[in-house]
Amino acid sequence: MKVKVEFSGGLELLFDKATRLTVDVDEKTTIKDLIAYLKQNHLKEKPELFMSGDSVRPGILVLVNDVDWELLDGADYKVEPNDNVVFISTLHGG
Amino acid sequence: MNGKSCVRCGNKAQLKRPKTGELICKECFFVVFETEVHETITSSNLFSRGERVAIAASGGKDSTVLAHIMKVLNDRHDYGLELFLLSIDEGITGYRDDSLESVKRNKEEYQLPLEIVSYEQLYGWTMDAIVAQIGMKNNCTFCGVFRRQALDRGCELLKVDKMVTGHNADDVAETVLMNVLRGDIARLQRCVAIVTHDESGGYIPRAKPFKYTYEKEIVMYAYFKKLDYFSTECIYSPNAYRGFARELIKDLERVRPQCIVDIIRSAETFQFDTVNIRKQVISRCEKCAYISSQKICRACVFLEGLNSGKAKLSVFESEGKTQKSKARRVEEEEKVERSKVSILNADW
Amino acid sequence: MLNHLMQEIVSPHSYRTISFFWSVLYIDIGAAVGLSEEERLERAGQVRDQFASREHGSQKEFYIMPLEYAFRNDGENCVEKMQDYLNSFKQLSAREDALRQLVQTAILNFAQENNFSNVITAESASNLSIRVITEICKGRGFNIPLITSYDDSSTHEGVRILRPLKDKLAKEIAFYNAVEKLKPVFIPDITTGTPLKSSVDRLVEEFISSLQANFPSTVHAILRTTEKLKVPNMQTVFNCVVCNSVLTRDERRSQEEAVNGLHTGDDLTNLQRLGKMSCYGCCRELDFFKSSENCSNLLSSKDDAPQQNKFVSERIAEGKTILEDFPIYVNDNIHKLIRMSREQVKESISEYLIEDQ
Numbered sequence: 001m002k003v004k005v006e007f008s009g010g011l012e013l014l015f016d017k018a019t020r021l022t023v024d025v026d027e028k029t030t031i032k033d034l035i036a037y038l039k040q041n042h043l044k045e046k047p048e049l050f051m052s053g054d055s056v057r058p059g060i061l062v063l064v065n066d067v068d069w070e071l072l073d074g075a076d077y078k079v080e081p082n083d084n085v086v087f088i089s090t091l092h093g094g
Numbered sequence: 095m096n097g098k099s100c101v102r103c104g105n106k107a108q109l110k111r112p113k114t115g116e117l118i119c120k121e122c123f124f125v126v127f128e129t130e131v132h133e134t135i136t137s138s139n140l141f142s143r144g145e146r147v148a149i150a151a152s153g154g155k156d157s158t159v160l161a162h163i164m165k166v167l168n169d170r171h172d173y174g175l176e177l178f179l180l181s182i183d184e185g186i187t188g189y190r191d192d193s194l195e196s197v198k199r200n201k202e203e204y205q206l207p208l209e210i211v212s213y214e215q216l217y218g219w220t221m222d223a224i225v226a227q228i229g230m231k232n233n234c235t236f237c238g239v240f241r242r243q244a245l246d247r248g249c250e251l252l253k254v255d256k257m258v259t260g261h262n263a264d265d266v267a268e269t270v271l272m273n274v275l276r277g278d279i280a281r282l283q284r285c286v287a288i289v290t291h292d293e294s295g296g297y298i299p300r301a302k303p304f305k306y307t308y309e310k311e312i313v314m315y316a317y318f319k320k321l322d323y324f325s326t327e328c329i330y331s332p333n334a335y336r337g338f339a340r341e342l343i344k345d346l347e348r349v350r351p352q353c354i355v356d357i358i359r360s361a362e363t364f365q366f367d368t369v370n371i372r373k374q375v376i377s378r379c380e381k382c383a384y385i386s387s388q389k390i391c392r393a394c395v396f397l398e399g400l401n402s403g404k405a406k407l408s409v410f411e412s413e414g415k416t417q418k419s420k421a422r423r424v425e426e427e428e429k430v431e432r433s434k435v436s437i438l439n440a441d442w
Numbered sequence: 443m444l445n446h447l448m449q450e451i452v453s454p455h456s457y458r459t460i461s462f463f464w465s466v467l468y469i470d471i472g473a474a475v476g477l478s479e480e481e482r483l484e485r486a487g488q489v490r491d492q493f494a495s496r497e498h499g500s501q502k503e504f505y506i507m508p509l510e511y512a513f514r515n516d517g518e519n520c521v522e523k524m525q526d527y528l529n530s531f532k533q534l535s536a537r538e539d540a541l542r543q544l545v546q547t548a549i550l551n552f553a554q555e556n557n558f559s560n561v562i563t564a565e566s567a568s569n570l571s572i573r574v575i576t577e578i579c580k581g582r583g584f585n586i587p588l589i590t591s592y593d594d595s596s597t598h599e600g601v602r603i604l605r606p607l608k609d610k611l612a613k614e615i616a617f618y619n620a621v622e623k624l625k626p627v628f629i630p631d632i633t634t635g636t637p638l639k640s641s642v643d644r645l646v647e648e649f650i651s652s653l654q655a656n657f658p659s660t661v662h663a664i665l666r667t668t669e670k671l672k673v674p675n676m677q678t679v680f681n682c683v684v685c686n687s688v689l690t691r692d693e694r695r696s697q698e699e700a701v702n703g704l705h706t707g708d709d710l711t712n713l714q715r716l717g718k719m720s721c722y723g724c725c726r727e728l729d730f731f732k733s734s735e736n737c738s739n740l741l742s743s744k745d746d747a748p749q750q751n752k753f754v755s756e757r758i759a760e761g762k763t764i765l766e767d768f769p770i771y772v773n774d775n776i777h778k779l780i781r782m783s784r785e786q787v788k789e790s791i792s793e794y795l796i797e798d799q
Contacts, residue, residue: 013628046637088616088619090612
């Protein structure tokens with residue numbers, strides 16, 4: 001299934017300046033899986049600036065269809081077709 | 095070949111000073127280390143001639159170096175102090191019994207009288223027995239309250255005018271950050287004072303001659319002087335106080351060693367609105383006459399709980415009480431915030 | 443700082459309902475963070491569009507202030523001068539600090555020169571709590587209440603700084619922007635892309651963000667602490683000549699000594715003297731100015747007397763005026779300080795003379 005992903009607040013720099021991507025992932029993919037997928041396939045440099053453990057670094061806001069992921073099971077949320085997942089760094093200088 | 099030379103004497107450098115990054119030889123390191131502590135003591139007028147001073151000695155690195163340096167400086171600069179070692183035996187098998195052995199060796203080496211005050215003689219309980227009853231959850235709270243009082247009792251026994259503790263710059267900087275994070279203004283103000291005392295004379299003044307001394311330098315000093323100390327962590331609380339704030343201090347020290355003293359300096363220049371600091375009303379505990387802001391001091395409350403087998407409850411109650419008395423002074427909203435902040439406390 | 447300042451100030455709708463005259467100031471730090479001329483123009487354009495696209499945008503003036511303006515001097519390349527200045531701080535943390543000061547001073551100086559009475563910044567609770575801890579780490583604890591107030595009504599020579607977003611978390615602002623489809627312009631900083639544990643600011647930011655993730659009251663608890671501190675009295679012109687912060691009594695005494703010790707024809711400007719005219723924090727930063735990374739020049743244990751920095755002066759090449767390397771306002775501050783001190787002396791003498799007659 002196809003899922004839209006966006007980066008902002010400086011995160012795009014880690015993804016070769018891509019501000020949006022469309023990725024093709026399996027059914028039942030969770031955000032946690034998606035983060036791992038992005039790291040594996042799209043992250044160009046410095047994974048520690050994007051990830052912490054198997055989640056995103058604290059200070060990075062994740063929105064799914066404009067809803068805070070914390071209201072949606074956080075990293076365990078299962079993405080659905082055409083979901084729009086936005087990663088925004090609220091950290092200084094990205 | 096190491097061609098680096100000591101910035102002070104030009105001889106071969108043997109170490110890089112953690113505090114300043116200077117390359118220095120062993121002998122010069124001893125000189126600067128001792129001189130700095132001496133300067134702290136004199137510039138803060140920590141002691142007066144003829145005073146009796148207890149050195150709180152746990153057998154660990156800080157207090158061992160403290161005992162050594164107090165002895166050295168007292169002799170070298172003729173402070174005219176009468177020094178004593180004071181140790182607390184919490185009754186922790188495999189930890190305190192061993193560390194007390196190193197204190198006893200220090201007693202012989204420095205020829206200082208040693209007083210050991212034990213929880214068992216004072217309270218009728220060892221930490222081993224307490225942990226057997228209440229488990230590992232709140233044991234550090236018990237121990238902290240008991241130790242504080244035990245040290246004061248020891249000072250009374252020794253009839254000393256002052257007590258010195260081995261708190262170093264890293265400890266002070268960490269405490270500053272923690273108090274900023276918790277919003278504990280009263281403690282924030284107190285924690286950078288080089289001498290803490292109670293105006294009403296409720297307890298013996300406590301001084302920190304290592305307030306500006308880096309932990310790493312204390313370790314180096316002990317190592318190069320081959321001082322005899324005990325380096326095992328307490329078995330009931332491995333990594334106690336090595337929380338978030340400690341980790342930050344260590345990271346900061348790595349990128350910028352000066353941070354530690356700069357944090358202390360910052361806290362020294364804070365100006366406090368006296369309105370915001372709740373004045374503790376000090377009275378005496380009705381049971382044991384120890385200073386307390388409550389009718390019954392915390393140690394007695396804990397003891398009562400232990401003796402009646404309801405210890406877990408008493409920790410809770412005692413914390414609940416302080417919470418309530420605070421709450422009376424603040425608005426409803428702040429009470430909620432405070433209880434949130436205490437989550438922070440609990441974890442550290 | 444700057445990107446937060448600029449990218450988030452768009453959000454508060456409420457401001458448009460209050461009627462007062464306001465303009466947008468964009469401090470272009472591009473030259474300091476290695477952006478090309480084109481990239482700088484592109485970003486400035488994006489920021490301008492961001493503001494112009496709002497309903498009342500056309501009424502606002504939009505100013506672009508290149509950061510290197512603080513180094514302008516006849517016949518010299520001010521971009522290069524600024525880059526040299528920043529690069530002279532041989533530690534990332536010190537460079538970061540110097541950049542922050544340049545931005546802050548640029549804002550205040552712009553406001554003063556153009557008769558603005560207020561500056562509105564978009565500093566969030568998250569930024570401010572991080573700033574509080576970094577300033578504590580840098581020895582500037584004394585000035586912290588001025589950093590976090592809603593309205594530091596103690597004026598910077600007639601300019602007030604207002605922080606309407608100081609209660610909002612960075613997360614809330616980012617969420618707001620996302621929902622409102624505002625597209626903040628990302629402006630890199632000198633630490634962008636450097637390792638996590640590379641500077642004081644980065645370490646503290648990481649620390650606060652992780653703590654905040656586990657204990658959601660962290661940021662506000664820090665700010666509440668600062669609210670309980672006494673605000674230093676700002677009714678003085680005798681501030682730090684580098685960062686303009688209020689001096690403690692000790693610092694002021696040392697500044698006075700440095701100024702009074704000056705004789706006609708003296709080199710105003712060796713690093714040691716500059717350190718004496720600065721606050722403790724700036725004096726510490728100066729330790730990294732043109733020195734090697736191993737900080738061999740730090741103060742000894744007498745940290746309560748920071749200005750007794752005997753190491754600093756030794757590093758100055760003979761005959762070289764160190765002040766030429768600094769932003770122009772530092773020079774201006776020193777001259778103003780000297781003038782004020784002389785006037786003060788003159789005044790005290792004249793009073794004495796009148797009484798005597």
